[in-house]
Amino acid sequence: MKKRVLVVDHEPKLCSILTRVLSEQGYDVQVADNGRRALEVIPQFNPHLVIADVALPQMDGFELCQRIRSDARFKAIRFIFLTAKDAREDEIEGLSVGADDYITKPLDVDKLLARLDARLRWLDKVEESSASNGIISGSLAGRNLIDVLQILELGQKKGELRITQDDKNVRILIFEGEIVFAEYGTKKGKLAVYTALTWQEGRFCFTPLEKVEGKEHLEITPLLLEWAQVSDEIARRKPASSENILDEFLRYVKERENM
Numbered sequence: 001m002k003k004r005v006l007v008v009d010h011e012p013k014l015c016s017i018l019t020r021v022l023s024e025q026g027y028d029v030q031v032a033d034n035g036r037r038a039l040e041v042i043p044q045f046n047p048h049l050v051i052a053d054v055a056l057p058q059m060d061g062f063e064l065c066q067r068i069r070s071d072a073r074f075k076a077i078r079f080i081f082l083t084a085k086d087a088r089e090d091e092i093e094g095l096s097v098g099a100d101d102y103i104t105k106p107l108d109v110d111k112l113l114a115r116l117d118a119r120l121r122w123l124d125k126v127e128e129s130s131a132s133n134g135i136i137s138g139s140l141a142g143r144n145l146i147d148v149l150q151i152l153e154l155g156q157k158k159g160e161l162r163i164t165q166d167d168k169n170v171r172i173l174i175f176e177g178e179i180v181f182a183e184y185g186t187k188k189g190k191l192a193v194y195t196a197l198t199w200q201e202g203r204f205c206f207t208p209l210e211k212v213e214g215k216e217h218l219e220i221t222p223l224l225l226e227w228a229q230v231s232d233e234i235a236r237r238k239p240a241s242s243e244n245i246l247d248e249f250l251r252y253v254k255e256r257e258n259m
Contacts, residue, residue: 002026002027002028003026003027003028003048003049003120004027004028004029004030004045004046004047004048004049005022005027005028005029005030005047005048005049005050005051005116006029006030006031006032006038006041006042006045006047006049006050006051007019007022007029007030007031007032007051007052008031008032008033008034008035008037008038008050008051008052008053008056008061008064009031009033009051009052009053009056009082010033010034010053010056010057011053012033014107015031015033017107017109018051019031021109021113022116025113030045030047033057034056034057034058034059035052035056035057035058035059035060035061035063035064035067036058036059038050038052038064039059039064039067039068042068042074042077043073047077048076048077048078048120049077049078049079049080049116049119049120050064050065050068050077050078050079050080051080051082051112051116052064052065052079052080052081052082053081053082053083054081054082054083055083055084061081061083062097065079065081065097065098065099066097066098068098069097069098069154075154075155076154076155078100078119078120079098079099079100079101080099080100080101080102080103080112080115080116080119081099081101081102081103082103082104082105082107083102083103083104083105084104084105098150098154098221100119100147100150101115101119103115119147134157134159134206134207134208135205135206135207135208136148136151136204136205136206137203137204137205137206138203138204139201139202139203139204140163140165140199140200140201140202140203140204145163145196145197145199145204146197146224148161148204148206149161149220149224150220150221150224152174152177152206152220153177153178153219153220153221154177155177156176156177157174157176157177157206157208158174158175158176158208158209158210158212159173159174159206159207159208159209159212160172160173160174160206160207160209160212161173161174161204161205161206162204162205162206162207163196163199163202163203163204164202164203164204165199165201165202165203166202168184168199168202169184170182170183170184170192170193170195170196171183171184171192172192172193172196173209173212173213173214174206174212175212175214177220178217178218178219178220179193179214179216179218179219179220179223180212180213180214180215180216180217180218181213181214181215181216182216182218184196189216189218190218190223190226193218193223194227197227
């Protein structure tokens with residue numbers, strides 16, 4: 001079955017290019033020239049993924065993404081922002097309203113196709129998990145752990161997520177899309193989650209459970225938003241290895257909590 005992609009942009013030339021390129025790659029493509037029109041198209045077209053400009057007429061991309069995410073019918077739709085802006089603040093805002101990725105203009109078509117393919121492969125994993133007792137597993141690469149956490153949140157999942165790297169192991173319990181327990185050695189709660197977010201290699205496995213117990217109440221999107229904001233602040237100070245980033249991150253978070 002062809003994957004369906006909705007392109008939302010007010011530039012006819014860009015829409016034409018994306019329609020041609022995506023159609024050649026085997027996608028079923030429709031176009032909307034503003035956010036309100038996109039909301040009218042989505043129930044009928046039922047896209048697997050939306051590619052939308054941030055600066056849309058009538059309704060900007062952030063509001064469009066927020067509207068999609070607030071509708072339970074469309075919780076599985078993947079969302080990629082396109083924008084001429086190259087500001088970290090816009091990426092953070094995009095994450096806060098539920099976007100999966102963010103690509104700046106001028107558009108690199110190869111990069112877009114790679115990101116689109118990656119997001120839709122995640123959708124395939126979620127669909128396939130229904131046939132494997134809901135288990136979702138794979139290897140860590142880039143920001144894949146962020147994707148996993150977002151999928152568990154959007155799907156209101158309940159179970160155990162384990163992230164491993166060599167002999168290191170992070171254990172996270174999820175209840176209805178919220179983190180209720182996280183542990184890595186002596187680190188608990190969000191500090192354990194942040195540890196796993198620094199790992200560029202390793203594996204993850206989510207196993208559904210009937211009963212989940214934990215005293216934490218960590219919403220995933222705000223947690224990832226804090227991760228993005230603090231990581232950006234650390235990156236501005238100096239480049240660092242993943243281990244140094246973790247040390248700096250934990251120090252920075254503790255400083256903020258003691259203010």
